[in-house]
Amino acid sequence: MGKQGLNTVEQQSVAPTASKFPLSFWEATVASTVALVFAVGLLGVYLTMPDSDYSFLKLPRTLEDLQLLRDNLESYTSDYTAQVLVGYCVVYIFMQTFMIPGTVFMSLLAGALFGVFKGVALVVFTATAGASSCYFLSKLIGRPILSSLWPEKLKFFQTQVAKRRKGLLNYMLFLRLTPTLPNTFINFASPIVDVPYHIFFLATVIGLIPAAYVTVKAGLALGELQSVGDLYDFNSIATLFLIGVVSVTPTLISKNES
Template structure:
């Protein structure tokens, strides 16, 4: 009898370990891809100087193979976002340079949403499950509050360019945000920033031409003095922050309404039914 129970316990423990391994496998695979990319130095190719140096090659690719290059671009972007590879903003600029701000922006938004969703699902299957197992009452209250206003909070995080994109992809998974809410807030939230960067990319050619006039041959040599900080102006950043604050208005209004309702309920006079009989 004891041997049978021991076998059942062992089988249950083995099943638990297998379940945990399966939960962590998607996130582990993304981590392996990230380590592989960094170890191979792929991130060194994500720079303005590389885009400028290869500008003619990129333009020729688009002219000769528009559909194929568009598919390759979107695939690269999806993988880069899913594994949180550094330099997604530069890929966005390259997309605007190659395809124009409108088509480049549309392809980037779709790709970024897909890549972010892949990471969200992977994180929810591992980190979210682990947090549920170990979460205390405080975390539970945070999760409940986040879910009540998930769309507004996510929209704020997406619009405001001060939070790392990879962190915003993972954080909702910890609070069990629904997939439709995550998709909608992500798609809408990245619209302004994405088009701002693709617009910069679309105008990169004229900037390079101006640099070439001052320093002939700098594009091919990769020595044109163009910095990302000079292209992404403070006005753009503050505009995105302002949009993020506007996105918080529904959540703040809801919070204020709940507080006023609670105070109103607490301030109602207590009626002593025994004295009114």
Template sequence: MNTKKMLITLAGIMGIGLFFWFDLQRFLTLEALKANRQALMDYYAAHRVATVAGFMAVYIVQTTLSLPGAAVLSLASGAIFGSIMGTVYANIAATLGATLAFLVARYLLRDAVLNKFGGKLEGINKELENRGFNYLLFLRLVPVFPFFLINLAAGLTRLPLRTFFFGTMVGIIPGGFVYVNAGASLATIESLSGIASPRVVGSFALLGLFALIPALYSKFKDRTRG
């Protein structure tokens, strides 16, 4: 690993270490969000651009470093910015963060990630390489694999960056909207687990299956030809 890659890797490790050392996760809880919602909204009313920029920066760093707190950040986006603009800001930030994580996995951490998750990622890698956009869309729509793991897995394949970017951006819209829209009615939320009901998860699964149809058809054609 050359010096530049080593410095970037060390910076990332230091960022993760500081997050847990200072227990910053305590600010990314449902209780903390409820307690600070009014202060955040007041700050947004006085400093709109700074609030949006600060929120997106935090979300991008959280996603890039695969830190906990994405659900609460999505709720915060809805609570502060409303359902529509909150979804836009959260989607852009999550997509950029995921793309940075993808690039980190591809160019900095390939060997380390393969050593740690290689066995679990083998099936995902093969499908992402062969089916591309549709399979990635399926993975984003159906909550089967953790968000961060998909970012790492995709970075270890030959999946084009553009395909990853747009597949992620489109695929996370439904799930993101559910959490952001819930955040717009923050007072009614008792727990994070209650947001994604079985009916909502089932709807995502159905969307994912529709997204997967072209990939399944292509796979079927390959087998019949073989």
């Protein structure tokens, strides 16, 4: 057999592996079941709302989408507060669970509809619930997905967690407060690299408060924002980094002393 024939055989043997779906049938069933539960929850909220035109209801992808959603939901929030809150929570948790981008728009919406203090409480609650949901879903189906999509990033995270096992809470706080790793990746990868849930939970609740405050407060002046980049000016980013450095300092000190 010539070299060309050997290459053909090698390509045929490699192709199925490269295109193989990372999830088994059972894992795909679990993910589909979780998505169905969220869909049923949203349907229940929709059915309890008054008859109206809800063409404005969609996941916001731009500030224009968000302003339209805010303008329409304001008229429902006072009379149908429970439905709006439940709908908001289900959507936010769903987006966090399945790593769907755009939760920053949902945080802005919380500020626009509920004000700073209620908005921050709502965002921290839903973000923590969504992160926890993602954590436990990943515990069931996450390893093949992460190994397929982000093998190098997963290896880096695993190495860092192993090195900082004694000060893991401080390290996880640092990650939550700074853009070292995306929050969605942290949510999905944490159970795979053996971050205990109680540490994951505490770091999430505490670490998300500063960024949630910045975003929710910006939602009060939604009409003045020109882009999402306006949320995080130099002072905001520097403050978050400073808090993050302070949170990880005890770990660095204890490591040097040992």
